[in-house]
Amino acid sequence: MEPRTAIASPPEATVDPSPLENARRQLSSAITALGYDQDLHRVLATARRELTVSVPLRRDDGRTELFTGYRVQHDFARGPAKGGLRFSPGVNLDEVRALAMWMTWKCALLDVPYGGAKGGVTIDPRNYSQRELERVTRRYTSEILPIIGPEKDIPAPDIGTDEQNMAWMMDTYSVNAGYTIPGVVTGKPVHIGGSLGRASATSKGVVFIALAALRQAGTDPARSSAAVQGFGKVGSGAAAFLAEAGVRVVAVSDQYGAVHDPSGLDIPGLQDHVRRTGSVAGWPQAEPMDPDCLLELDVDLLVPAAVEGVLTEHNAPRVRARLVVEGANGPTTAAADEVLAARGITVVPDILANAGGVVVSYFEWVQANQAYWWTAAEIDERLERRMLTAWQNLLEVSTARGLTLREAATVTAVERVAQAHLTRGLYP
Ligand SMILES: NC(=O)C1=CN([C@@H]2O[C@H](COP(=O)(O)OP(=O)(O)OC[C@H]3O[C@@H](n4cnc5c(N)ncnc54)[C@H](OP(=O)(O)O)[C@@H]3O)[C@@H](O)[C@H]2O)C=CC1
Numbered sequence: 476m477e478p479r480t481a482i483a484s485p486p487e488a489t490v491d492p493s494p495l496e497n498a499r500r501q502l503s504s505a506i507t508a509l510g511y512d513q514d515l516h517r518v519l520a521t522a523r524r525e526l527t528v529s530v531p532l533r534r535d536d537g538r539t540e541l542f543t544g545y546r547v548q549h550d551f552a553r554g555p556a557k558g559g560l561r562f563s564p565g566v567n568l569d570e571v572r573a574l575a576m577w578m579t580w581k582c583a584l585l586d587v588p589y590g591g592a593k594g595g596v597t598i599d600p601r602n603y604s605q606r607e608l609e610r611v612t613r614r615y616t617s618e619i620l621p622i623i624g625p626e627k628d629i630p631a632p633d634i635g636t637d638e639q640n641m642a643w644m645m646d647t648y649s650v651n652a653g654y655t656i657p658g659v660v661t662g663k664p665v666h667i668g669g670s671l672g673r674a675s676a677t678s679k680g681v682v683f684i685a686l687a688a689l690r691q692a693g694t695d696p697a698r699s700s701a702a703v704q705g706f707g708k709v710g711s712g713a714a715a716f717l718a719e720a721g722v723r724v725v726a727v728s729d730q731y732g733a734v735h736d737p738s739g740l741d742i743p744g745l746q747d748h749v750r751r752t753g754s755v756a757g758w759p760q761a762e763p764m765d766p767d768c769l770l771e772l773d774v775d776l777l778v779p780a781a782v783e784g785v786l787t788e789h790n791a792p793r794v795r796a797r798l799v800v801e802g803a804n805g806p807t808t809a810a811a812d813e814v815l816a817a818r819g820i821t822v823v824p825d826i827l828a829n830a831g832g833v834v835v836s837y838f839e840w841v842q843a844n845q846a847y848w849w850t851a852a853e854i855d856e857r858l859e860r861r862m863l864t865a866w867q868n869l870l871e872v873s874t875a876r877g878l879t880l881r882e883a884a885t886v887t888a889v890e891r892v893a894q895a896h897l898t899r900g901l902y903p
């Protein structure tokens with residue numbers, strides 16, 4: 476594939492306010508709504524453990540490069556920490572802190588028995604060979620090895636990583652232990668202890684929730700339209716499942732461009748094009764469009780499924796979607812949330828909408844620990860049940876307490892985590 480230059484403009488709000496500021500603002504509102512004191516607030520706002528490591532890489536041509544890696548474990552009160560590993564050049568400690576905190580709330584909201592964690596390495600994986608990526612993954616795993624494990628912290632894929640990275644992590648961890656420990660990571664290939672349905676779980680979960688939210692708003696999915704930002708593991712799967720459900724997916728984007736067809740994109744055809752060329756850009760069967768304009772299209776449903784901070788106070792007044800379902804973590808800043816709520820646009824928060832991944836990661840961990848495998852149908856059925864139960868609960872809390880869906884989700888999750896702290900006596 477030809478090297479490409481990203482044309483999508485960096486999100487205006489990733490610098491100010493940062494994802495961490497947004498995450499802390501959401502927590503702060505929940506603490507106020509719950510009437511908790513500032514001591515408990517400080518405990519919940521602060522990660523239990525943070526590790527920064529340096530990751531040297533001997534390149535294939537003999538040169539050496541040095542990357543920085545992070546693993547942040549935000550909370551353990553409800554179980555081992557859980558969360559993805561991101562390979563992206565912009566990764567920094569504060570971003571990982573925010574993502575780890577959101578993992579804690581997500582696991583609590585879905586009632587999976589984990590705390591939250593996240594990891595990252597400051598590398599753009601597109602610029603490195605598979606052998607180089609293997610060395611980086613193994614070295615990073617060795618560096619964080621003392622703090623991960625099936626009962627401590629269980630990584631999974633996130634931006635820029637996939638099941639192959641998880642296979643290398645599992646192998647590095649297992650070789651050090653002297654025996655195979657599949658429960659140390661999730662999102663592994665199925666033939667080495669991964670779960671059926673994990674690869675598609677996040678996208679499927681997004682679509683279960685999107686369809687339920689459309690129906691809740693009185694919109695027939697088969698007569699609705701959608702735009703999806705990001706065409707990676709989450710975005711391309713979400714676009715495909717939406718299209719299968721009869722939703723007209725009119726636009727999708729990645730870092731290099733966006734394509735638009737008001738009559739609906741042929742998603743399998745586009746996936747094929749991306750497999751061949753590495754981007755949605757240049758697909759001849761649709762019109763190119765400015766990726767920033769995708770967020771402002773007149774559609775029923777907008778699915779941001781790329782990075783944090785793309786819906787800001789600057790563009791939120793121009794959003795015309797009736798419903799936003801967050802496939803990405805933290806795509807909407809706290810200020811944008813207020814603008815969208817005031818404009819009557821419903822935002823289904825990340826900690827519910829994209830939780831399908833961690834739900835099936837939980838199923839994978841349970842299966843790996845028991846060495847007993849479920850069928851694809853069992854996994855899909857249990858995933859759908861968990862997602863829709865959480866959605867119904869959320870609607871009830873939101874209505875009963877007069878809160879937005881994000882406020883209701885954060886309040887519910889923070890209350891569960893706080894109760895775990897208080898009951899265990901971890902809170903001094
Ligand atoms: N994977 C999972 O199971 C889960 C992921 N998430 C979240 O979903 C989001 C996407 O993750 P995932 O799909 O796994 O990651 P991938 O690396 O598979 O895909 C990321 C996608 O986002 C695109 N992208 C990156 N920056 C921009 C931008 N500025 N504008 C438009 N598109 C952009 C990438 O484009 P390009 O291909 O051109 O680089 C790519 O299409 C993240 O927020 C992640 O944290 C949440 C829950 C679980």
Ligand SMILES: O=C(O)CCC(=O)C(=O)O
Pocket residue numbers: 557558559560578581629630631632633661662804829830832833834836
């Ligand atoms: O599957 C997991 O453990 C976590 C996935 C993830 O990183 C996320 O939900 O943001």
